[in-house]
Amino acid sequence: MATYESIFILNAQIEDELEEKVVSEIRALLEKNKCNIKLELKWGKRPLAYLVKKQKEGNFYYFVWESKNGNIVDILQGKVKVTDPIIRAFHIRIDEELRLLKKRYTSGKETNIAGVLRRDGAEKEDIDVLELIYHEPTAIYLREEY
Amino acid sequence: MxxxxxxxxxxxxxxxxxxxxxxxxxxxxxxVKFLMGFIPLRSKIIPRRISGTCARHQRRLARAIKRARMAALIPFTTD
Structure with missing residues (x-):
């Protein structure tokens, strides 16, 4: 099982109904391909650091999912291409990073995760590393002029 | 003397x-707040010889910055 995280930036000017429809379609596509959705978050409207498809603002959705089949990334990107409201999307395999982090965390050595020095991992072996590392983007860099 | x-x-x-x-x-x-410390003014990644970051961390840092740029969280360039 590989873990992936993906981000979908939707056009901020579309109606709420259409937005919900697009997100539910993505969700359905993941479930149809036997993916296990671990985390689904709406970051909401955020300014973009530069223009993306002539948009200054975007609606951010963040997914973390597990899958055995790597082809799903291609399927998702195919879906993104034919869906107009999605202005940008990409997927990252975080498998290796999570594994390394977990190994380090459970070895009892000091690790800095999200700004906190942690050393107490020696006893807990079934820790959900995802919970530890996750945090929303703290600050957004704002350009005054486009 | x-x-x-x-x-x-x-x-x-x-x-x-x-x-x-x-x-x-x-x-x-x-x-983003953390990454901003490594991309001042022009939003170019600070080289290793200036910041003193070790090779391993520089590689990871560069990857993280490039990903954040893709997500439009930080800019590619600033004038």
Whole structure:
């Protein structure tokens, strides 16, 4: 099982109904391909650091999912291409990073995760590393002029 | 008093990798506040010879910054 995280930036000017429809379609596509959705978050409207498809603002959705089949990334990107409201999307395999982090965390050595020095991992072996590392983007860099 | 043929030594403070010091293992591309420390003004990534970051961390840092750029969280360039 590989873990992936993906981000979908939707056009901020579309109606709420259409937005919900697009997100539910993505969700359905993941479930149809036997993916296990671990985390689904709406970051909401955020300014973009530069223009993306002539948009200054975007609606951010963040997914973390597990899958055995790597082809799903291609399927998702195919879906993104034919869906107009999605202005940008990409997927990252975080498998290796999570594994390394977990190994380090459970070895009892000091690790800095999200700004906190942690050393107490020696006893807990079934820790959900995802919970530890996750945090929303703290600050957004704002350009005054486009 | 003049000293001939003697070299004058300057003591330079040795650069240390900030990330090693703070024991950061995983650099999150979503942590924009942290990444901003490595891309001043022109939003170009600071080279290793200036910031003193170790090779391993520089690689991870560059990857995180490039991912954040893709997500339009930080800009590619600033004028």
């Amino acid at each position: 003049k000293r001939r043929g003697k070299k004058v030594f300057f003591y330079k403070r040795k650069k240390v990798c900030k990330l090693c010091e703070e024991k950061i293992e995983y650099i999150d591309w979503k942590d």
